Amino acid sequence: MSTAPTSPPLVPTTKLLTQDFFPGDHSASHGCPHLKSLKKAGEILSNYQLLARYSLHFKHRIALGILYSKDKKRPRSLEASDTLANGIKPTPQLPTPACTTCDTTLGRIHACLQCVFIGCWKGEHAQTHAQEKSHIFSMELSRCGLYCSHCKDFVHDRDFEGIYNGEVLRNFEMVSMLQEPGQKRPRYIKWHAGNKEAAAIKSGTRLKSCQGLRGLRNMGSTCFMNVILQCFIHNPLLRGYFLSDQHSSKRCEEKNECMGCEMDQLFTQFYSGVKSPYGPCSFLHTMWMSSSDLAGYAQQDAHEFFISALNQIHAKSPSAKLHHCSCVIHKTFAGVLQSDVTCLNCANVTSAFDPILDISLDLRPTKRSKLHKVRGLSDERNDGPNSLADCLDRYTHPEKLGTNEYNCSKCGKTGQEATKQLSMKVIPPVLSFQLKRFEHSMGASKIETKIKFPAQLDMTQYTTSARKLKKNKLAALQKLNGGSSEGGSPSTPSSTSSTSSISSSVDPIPTYVYNLFAVINHQGKMDTGHYTAFAKHRGEWFSLDDHKVSLATQKEVLDSKAYMLFYVKQNLDYDFVNATKD
Template sequence: MSSYSFDDLEPCSHLATEFTGDVETKYRRVVSWSIARHSNGRSLPKRRKIAIPTCGTCNITLVRPFVCLHCSYSGCWAGSHVADHLKQSSHIFCVDVSSGAIFCSVCDDVVHNHTLDRAYLESHLKAEEKRTVAKIPREPFKFWEPLADAEEVSALEGTTAIPCQGRRGLLNLGQTCYLNVILQCLVHNPLLRNHFLGDKHNHKLCKIQDCACCEMDKLYIEMYSEDTTPFGPVSFLATTWRKSAELAGYAQHDAHEFFIASLNHIHSNCKGSTNISCICIIHSTFAGQLQSDVKCERCGNVTSTVDPILDVNLELKEKVVRDDKGNPVVSLGACLRKYTQPEKLGPKEYTCSKCGKGSSASKRLSFRKLPPVLSFQFKRFEHKGSDKSASARKLDTPVRIPANLDMMPFTTMSVKDNDKENTGPPIMYQYELFAVINHEGQMDNGHYTNFARFDSGWYRFDDDKVTHSSLGACLKSTPYMCFYVKKHLEYKPHMTPTYIRTRETEAVRERALEQEKEAARQKELDDALLATV
């Protein structure tokens, strides 16, 4: 029996003929059971405990069970018991419950096809929706399929695919490493990438002067082109200078300051951008809500306020505490716990709105709404006193960041005891790392570099130099900013994109104007003809 990997799986002819009827039905049930097993007791109250499976041969408890899709047998992979069962019983398929991967005994390998992928995704989402407790039910998931008369079908006919490499360095235009690292993180942001590469904003059709969205569109075209030579973001830098005078010039600037400025610039030029309930790509990607609860210790009154956020700024301790092995214990989780723990307020800092007197109070922050992409900044640059230039310094505190982040303990529903049972499926709070920004050197003489994930690999970007790296090297670095994306994104039913509706509306308006002009010209001709009679 050969060892297998989940990468580069080959199609299997047996799936087309055997993965039907009862086999497919059982596969869907196994996927649903797996979701219930991992979320047991964490989302819905009074749930029946799910039994832990055991191997049908050696009777050991299975941490990673494999289930036969033709009978009720479950076995272990390490002891080859499940493979032996398939051969002895002449059964073909077994499924890895943890991942949903199917092993074919005839091919002696893990196999897949599009039908299997679709069955897994549908079963996975359906099982999660059953266990989601929400006031507003989620829209049922639907696969997008082009219509027979859709314009997309005709547009794709006759086109040729070009290689899109997406790993292109950026030239340093004069102490612009702060710009390069932010642009690399934006380029490798999966939501922004899908938005701009999906032609949601076309710089050739836009008529806005100094449009940040146009610059992003040009950037994505360059970064995902066939060209592998370093690219100089000259127009992006010039647009930033014209929009933000504080970032103009070749002086050193803070990467986080440029990040916030870029988000504001893109937001202001995005379609759908409003001051209330904005649905632009920036707010759809980065915007969350932070709730502040202040409890008066005199009368017990709780005052809650909700504020929008685009990123999270975390404090760092000056002194590093180390464990027995000498490793730093300052971590992203510890910073988040400190960020959301209760804070004491003195009588001079708080006046209760109920009892009308100044009293001691406790203030606690929590995440009321989590964004699809979480951006964290560690406050490594601090200023003390009135003269910032004289007292500015950098904190080189090492921080451990995880590859996967669970934000459930820091949400408002989890913080409140009476709402812990209504938090929904745990996967809705799971994030995975996709980019990290590092600052090397001192505050007045430093350099920015970054790591970013592309497909299944990690790369290090140092201006125009791009080198293959690893997740381990990224996690061992000293982060200044880090970016996480949700593992499970909310979805909406298929609808006509807004940019298509906008183009159609503009086309109708242009045709109406042409008709009005033609009618005016015809009227002038008629009047001139009548004047000669």
């Protein structure tokens, strides 16, 4: 079993983090004027780091195998005799954050950064302590926010932000290694720019505003292409690849119809500083020559264009291979889907693996009641609640196969009943979802059901490794309860409910958390509709409607009727093979 990383030293008292990046004047790093004198001593930085570490450990205490303290007033979710699914023996060593005065655990608990006092905000014990002791700064324990009692507000400081980000990374490494001990991960080493490097970066860097944000002209029912190109442009991995000149149209050996060169020219146009809308005529012409099905000025499906564009970029890549391809498309979008077929007669499991570039999810529209029809309510209101999680649950839920669909190789029976279940064996850095709104079975129609989707998506419970952890946890709980029902001794109602509740939950693994960065919508009917998109650029959401670009809110994005969704991993994995070569 992999061991957790050793604790890094606390912040040095003689050197601030900002000095490693920006030597010289540090006045720009201070968001609060009251911090400057206290930071020179360094004690407040070390105290903040200890409290941030404690807060993150408490937040992920179950995954790390840490219990509450032995305080009879506060319940514990686990016992010291329990064993977690990852084999860790939990230890009762972490106290619950509570107010020192009234012992409450609610109401925004603040920890003083200048002494050992912890107080609640709701009961004003934190404010009273700050006034009586003249202690200026405290940390809100749930979110590690830095509060200044003189400013009477939460303040931002780059040194504290660097400490917090470092502790988040360290905590995520611990959780990932404990929950996935078999995964090989090279050690992350943080690089700090010295005086010469920082001076060279500052002198040789010129920041241009609003680069990467530009409208696209509609060249005759080409909105389906424009939304896909906008999602490519705002894809962090594709942006990093093409802006780092890893595929240069000037050095490419392909003479004609190279989609990689078209992507390179597209990024060049978007980051040229020109604000006027751009017409991707060359990209459209190359797609016409490469894919005859998309040729012409008829309205096309955005998802079909997306898959065709990925295939064409892959085909023209110098590193393209049939298996274990290392081109930019497969490094960005490729995953592996595992299909497990379980024989209901002998419990034999047969697994198959399929490569995927995206996931297409079925929608289940809610039937309208007769009462609603009489009252004349709108379709949008009659449609019941549905979410992306519901679609993923249906996608990965066990499906019973017919008697003529499966032949078991172990028990030798033909036409045996079995179940089939899908899970993500290898999850890609960028997840692309298609919500199948267009039906062609009983004539062409469009499903208008609104699908709720989150800004942050946890894919842990849909992975193959999480399913194994869930089975191990269930087996451990059944062993603690004196054996399962298979041994002949029935479980008590309390133990059964506890087993079912814990077995159904899967602790989130940080490497499976995704952030939304692009959404594609379709308005109108199936053949005469219009595509628009939302994309995240420099932390802000923008509405992209062909040549029109306007600022949007996250609420507008999450309230839209999505057709395609794009998520990127919050913590990207290292390329282990290339990392070990270096």
